[in-house]
Amino acid sequence: MKKTELLFLKEDVDIPYNWAAGRYGSLFLTRLRDEGKFIGNRCPSCGKVYLPPRVVCGPCFTPPEEIVELGDTGTLVSYSVVNYPFIDPETGSRRPIPYTLGYIRLDGCDTYLSHFVDETDPAKLTPGLRVKAVFRPREERTGRLQDVLHFKIVD
Amino acid sequence: MTNVAIVGAAQTPYRRRRDDASLAELVHEVTVAALADAGLEMGDIDNIVTVSNDFWDGRTISSMAVMDASGSSYAGGKNVSTVEGDGTFGLFYGAMRILSGVYRTTLVVAHSKGSEGDPMMITNSMFDYIYTRPLGLEFISSCALQARRYMDKYGLTEADFALVSVKNRRNALRNPYAQLAGELTVEEVLASPVLADPLKRHDLSPISDGAAAVILADSPVALRLGRKPVWLKGGAFCSEDHFLGDRDLAEAPALREASRRAFEMAGVTDPFREIDVVELYDACSYMELLWLEEMGFCPRGEGGTLIRSGETAPEGSLPVNPSGGVLSAHAVLVAGLARVIEVVLQLRGEAGPRQLGPKPVELGLAHGINGPCGQSHCVLVLGA
Numbered sequence: 033m034k035k036t037e038l039l040f041l042k043e044d045v046d047i048p049y050n051w052a053a054g055r056y057g058s059l060f061l062t063r064l065r066d067e068g069k070f071i072g073n074r075c076p077s078c079g080k081v082y083l084p085p086r087v088v089c090g091p092c093f094t095p096p097e098e099i100v101e102l103g104d105t106g107t108l109v110s111y112s113v114v115n116y117p118f119i120d121p122e123t124g125s126r127r128p129i130p131y132t133l134g135y136i137r138l139d140g141c142d143t144y145l146s147h148f149v150d151e152t153d154p155a156k157l158t159p160g161l162r163v164k165a166v167f168r169p170r171e172e173r174t175g176r177l178q179d180v181l182h183f184k185i186v187d
Numbered sequence: 188m189t190n191v192a193i194v195g196a197a198q199t200p201y202r203r204r205r206d207d208a209s210l211a212e213l214v215h216e217v218t219v220a221a222l223a224d225a226g227l228e229m230g231d232i233d234n235i236v237t238v239s240n241d242f243w244d245g246r247t248i249s250s251m252a253v254m255d256a257s258g259s260s261y262a263g264g265k266n267v268s269t270v271e272g273d274g275t276f277g278l279f280y281g282a283m284r285i286l287s288g289v290y291r292t293t294l295v296v297a298h299s300k301g302s303e304g305d306p307m308m309i310t311n312s313m314f315d316y317i318y319t320r321p322l323g324l325e326f327i328s329s330c331a332l333q334a335r336r337y338m339d340k341y342g343l344t345e346a347d348f349a350l351v352s353v354k355n356r357r358n359a360l361r362n363p364y365a366q367l368a369g370e371l372t373v374e375e376v377l378a379s380p381v382l383a384d385p386l387k388r389h390d391l392s393p394i395s396d397g398a399a400a401v402i403l404a405d406s407p408v409a410l411r412l413g414r415k416p417v418w419l420k421g422g423a424f425c426s427e428d429h430f431l432g433d434r435d436l437a438e439a440p441a442l443r444e445a446s447r448r449a450f451e452m453a454g455v456t457d458p459f460r461e462i463d464v465v466e467l468y469d470a471c472s473y474m475e476l477l478w479l480e481e482m483g484f485c486p487r488g489e490g491g492t493l494i495r496s497g498e499t500a501p502e503g504s505l506p507v508n509p510s511g512g513v514l515s516a517h518a519v520l521v522a523g524l525a526r527v528i529e530v531v532l533q534l535r536g537e538a539g540p541r542q543l544g545p546k547p548v549e550l551g552l553a554h555g556i557n558g559p560c561g562q563s564h565c566v567l568v569l570g571a
């Protein structure tokens with residue numbers, strides 16, 4: 033039998049969305065933009081403080097209605113220095129490597145925030161380091177999590 | 188109530204790129220092979236569960252495109268439903284349909300091609316689009332956060348994780364369906380390129396193309412067929428919160444609970460002694476140890492001790508991933524069914540050069556995950 037020539041169809045898909053941040057998300061992002069502050073919300077049933085604030089405490093299935101203001105410092109619980117090329121979902125172009133992703137527990141909060149840490153030397157990173165949020169200048173903030181530039185080590 | 192048996196199983200070899208077959212061709216291939224394995228024909232199948240994911244396939248309602256290939260339009264049409272999650276979840280759903288009493292036979296078929304889309308963009312897209320997706324978190328970097336957290340909280344080391352890659356890639360040498368196989372040393376794993384520390388190239392599963400199918404039947408049908416049935420003795424799946432930050436990544440309470448329920452259903456009280464083979468979802472090396480701990484095969488933090496003891500090697504008392512595991516072939520969604528199929532082959536005594544023994548294999552566990560860092564877990568206890 034004659035060998036089949038294999039064909040391929042290449043397509044670059046661009047499917048735009050316009051996502052609602054919702055009531056709690058909008059509150060969180062506007063406070064971040066206007067005041068440079070993190071807010072969370074506390075579950076009245078188990079006391080857990082959530083960041084970002086959200087409509088329900090999953091385990092209790094109770095609305096965490098109490099808004100809690102959080103500080104801008106916390107503890108680096110886990111991290112990874114990322115070393116492979118990645119297309120930045122924000123810009124559509126390749127992000128410079130290495131960069132560091134952190135898993136950060138803000139003081140007074142019971143969930144972990146994922147964000148960048150501005151240290152890429154593995155020798156200078158260890159779980160338990162104290163970190164502090166670095167905000168973009170007010171005029172550059174647009175109401176997105178990226179209004180926080182990164183976290184810096186303050187130990 | 189009837190019992191549910193796996194009466195047919197088939198999979199494609201897993202390869203980096205299956206240029207020679209479209210998704211429908213892969214699905215058709217394993218559907219026909221699973222029917223032949225069961226000694227059934229399409230007319231004998233009462234209903235179908237397909238397993239697929241729209242982002243991986245690059246189309247909305249991806250299941251629709253493989254329905255004819257899985258037999259759904261045969262002779263006027265069959266009841267077909269879809270699971271967008273790992274194949275083990277599809278199997279669980281298929282089993283429930285038989286337990287409903289409405290259906291006597293269910294075909295469960297999963298497909299995926301990692302080669303056709305962009306795995307980093309696709310796995311980035313499983314994260315929240317406001318709070319985590321813009322950071323670039325995807326499969327590898329989220330797993331790196333979990334690995335570091337696990338190491339820090341329970342004192343495991345990168346060398347412990349490397350032993351998993353060494354074992355599973357060696358096991359894959361005896362599995363022609365595996366994609367990556369070889370004799371690695373711990374030193375080679377540790378010296379492989381760091382992608383997202385602490386994870387290195389050899390800590391990670393490959394990108395794969397493939398499909399797999401199993402046929403489930405109720406007791407009367409299973410006992411009528413010539414082939415030795417493999418019974419579903421227990422099964423459960425549980426899920427955690429969606430936000431990565433809501434979970435302590437060193438813990439997998441959903442797996443703890445799913446295992447507890449599945450073992451209770453199967454009457455297993457001492458899993459380490461009673462289970463003869465485990466096939467689990469080791470998308471990264473560290474996962475094998477974390478999942479074994481959370482399933483109760485060893486105390487928390489003792490995963491490193493367990494792998495160093497050699498007990499999880501094929502000749503040990505608790506062989507884990509004798510197929511080579513997900514580390515040796517990772518067709519997303521299909522990989523859980525591949526775990527099931529390896530347990531089925533081991534229980535039937537049909538695993539060829541990697542058949543475990545001489546002690547007979549009578550009870551096995553197959554495990555699948557869904558969502559970032561094991562957000563959901565499905566545990567299936569299978570017995571001869």
Ligand SMILES: [Zn+2]
Nearest residue numbers: 075078089092
């Ligand atoms: Zn609560």
